[in-house]
Amino acid sequence: MCICSRAVNLGGRPVDVAMISKSIRTEIAWALVLALACASAIYATFNAIKYEWNWAAIWEWRALIMRGWWVTLLLSLGALVLSVVIGLLLMTGQRSRIVPVRLFSRGCVEIIRGTPLLVQLLIGYYGVANALHIDSSMFVGIVILAFFEGAYLAEIFRAAWESISASQLEAAKAVGFNRVQTWRHVIFPQALRRALPGTAGQMVSLVKDSSLLSVIGVVEVTQQMRVAYSSTYAALEGFIPLALLYLAITLPLSWWARTLETKFKYET
Amino acid sequence: MKIETHSLNKRYGAHVALDGAGFATPDDAGCVVLLGPSGSGKSTLLRVLGSLLAPDAGEVRLDGKPLAWSEADTLRQRRENGFVFQGFNLFPHFTALENVALPLRIVHGREESEASRTALDTLERFGMGPHIDKRPAELSGGQQQRVALARAIAPQPKLLLLDEPTSALDPMMTQDVLDLIRELAEAGQRIVLSTHEIAFARKVADWVVFLDHGKVIESSSAKEFFQSPRSELAQQFVEALTRYR
Numbered sequence A: 001m002c003i004c005s006r007a008v009n010l011g012g013r014p015v016d017v018a019m020i021s022k023s024i025r026t027e028i029a030w031a032l033v034l035a036l037a038c039a040s041a042i043y044a045t046f047n048a049i050k051y052e053w054n055w056a057a058i059w060e061w062r063a064l065i066m067r068g069w070w071v072t073l074l075l076s077l078g079a080l081v082l083s084v085v086i087g088l089l090l091m092t093g094q095r096s097r098i099v100p101v102r103l104f105s106r107g108c109v110e111i112i113r114g115t116p117l118l119v120q121l122l123i124g125y126y127g128v129a130n131a132l133h134i135d136s137s138m139f140v141g142i143v144i145l146a147f148f149e150g151a152y153l154a155e156i157f158r159a160a161w162e163s164i165s166a167s168q169l170e171a172a173k174a175v176g177f178n179r180v181q182t183w184r185h186v187i188f189p190q191a192l193r194r195a196l197p198g199t200a201g202q203m204v205s206l207v208k209d210s211s212l213l214s215v216i217g218v219v220e221v222t223q224q225m226r227v228a229y230s231s232t233y234a235a236l237e238g239f240i241p242l243a244l245l246y247l248a249i250t251l252p253l254s255w256w257a258r259t260l261e262t263k264f265k266y267e268t
Numbered sequence B: 001m002k003i004e005t006h007s008l009n010k011r012y013g014a015h016v017a018l019d020g021a022g023f024a025t026p027d028d029a030g031c032v033v034l035l036g037p038s039g040s041g042k043s044t045l046l047r048v049l050g051s052l053l054a055p056d057a058g059e060v061r062l063d064g065k066p067l068a069w070s071e072a073d074t075l076r077q078r079r080e081n082g083f084v085f086q087g088f089n090l091f092p093h094f095t096a097l098e099n100v101a102l103p104l105r106i107v108h109g110r111e112e113s114e115a116s117r118t119a120l121d122t123l124e125r126f127g128m129g130p131h132i133d134k135r136p137a138e139l140s141g142g143q144q145q146r147v148a149l150a151r152a153i154a155p156q157p158k159l160l161l162l163d164e165p166t167s168a169l170d171p172m173m174t175q176d177v178l179d180l181i182r183e184l185a186e187a188g189q190r191i192v193l194s195t196h197e198i199a200f201a202r203k204v205a206d207w208v209v210f211l212d213h214g215k216v217i218e219s220s221s222a223k224e225f226f227q228s229p230r231s232e233l234a235q236q237f238v239e240a241l242t243r244y245r
Helices: A002-008 A017-048 A055-059 A062-094 A099-114 A117-131 A137-162 A166-174 A179-216 A221-232 A235-263 B042-049 B071-078 B096-106 B112-125 B141-153 B171-186 B198-204 B222-227 B232-242
Strands: B003-012 B015-024 B031-035 B057-062 B081-084 B159-163 B191-194 B207-212 B215-221
Touching (some): A055 A221, A062 A099, A062 A137, A062 A179, A117 A137, A137 A179, A221 A235, B015 B057, B042 B207, B171 B191, B198 B222, B198 B232, B215 B232, B222 B232
Parallel strands (some): B015 B215, B081 B159
16 A cells, blocks of 8 residues: 555656556455465464354453553553653753753653663552542553653654754754744644654553553453453453554554655655 | 855864865855865865854855854754755655755745745746656656756755755766756855856856864865965865866
8 A cells, every 4th residue: 555655656757557456356365365374374273272162252341341441541541641742851951051950851761761660650659649649540641651651752752853864953043943833834844743652652552551550459341351251260251352452542543643754755 | 255264173083174274255255166176174064154064163154144053043043044965855755845845835935825835936937847746766866856946946045055966967967957957056046056067167256275193284266276276285176176077
């Protein structure tokens, strides 16, 4: 798909339509072949372990599982927005001329990226949140998750920002842009385009990492599923829908990021 | 325009780019050309003259008025200038038209329709009419440099500064762009140009400033400079650049 959409985007250059539809057909054909191969492999695997499916048992729990999925979706969205804000703050902080601000931001990024999310959740909830008398595990979970992913985003943003060449900054000065105009019209749009692929990957990670929030008592989809299969002993019947439920959030995210990438495409 | 500098110094770490550079043009200098070997300080001097770069020490006067070097001052002074660079330096995410129109709108306060019309007129004047909706990556080097020229002159700058504007172009494109610069000069645009195109300098320049190792070796009328360069270095330089022309 990406090959042909790139061809179309080459600035109105005439493109052979017959060639495109042929390449789409080839892609669809290959997608079907690969899907079939995957399905056979999965079938062969479960056939080999002679697993006895019990979908009915897990179906009983569908309402609770979906409630967990909504919790996952909402907390992911919240953490996602907050992580972008934190990422931008930590990135700007690392570029600050004020020494304590720079050191603090750098330290945050290194410590957050260097320690497991599990540890941060436990210390954050049972330690910090407790001391501050904050009870909502959902709120604390969103904040900690946002900090965790925000630290990674800060580095992605910083790399994108620093990849803007000195000649672009000089050109901005030369046409008379002030600092804000340079940021708004030169740095931001170009850095955004370069940060998109990394950011999309990080957002997908965030959605999956949200499953760890169960350790502080957030009843999200993975936790609901655990409850369901420990009552029904239908573990695999739970895991497969669980994977699909995560994909239902992560695939649209990836797709959205790709659409944005195409939209902001301007280099050759 | 009278351009004067007094003992300009500029260092980049250990590298001395300008080392007490000083010169003065007559009051009516229209096109000033900076000549000199690579690394002689031409680009740095050009950037200082255009307020794109503050010197470490020294003074610049344009028509007798000294330039100031605070951030607000340099911004105000830069906004009266137009720049063209060796590497074009267009904004890759904007179309040709937007590259020209955006500064008119947000820097020079023109209305949207007026900015677009001015940008379009200027681009058409440079033969870029058919390409206004293309982004820089879709244009050849010569076309990009025409857009860059259009961007620089659309706000009607007091001073147009060109830093080796043809060094990245092939010979045909070089001639095209030089023709445009010549037309601008003949139409009365005041220009400071650094270049290695000595034949062009001979035809178009009113005044030549010859630099080496950050110092001004000669500052004289173009006629005088090309007919009888005083320093041996300038003689060798002119001889070397004209050997195969």
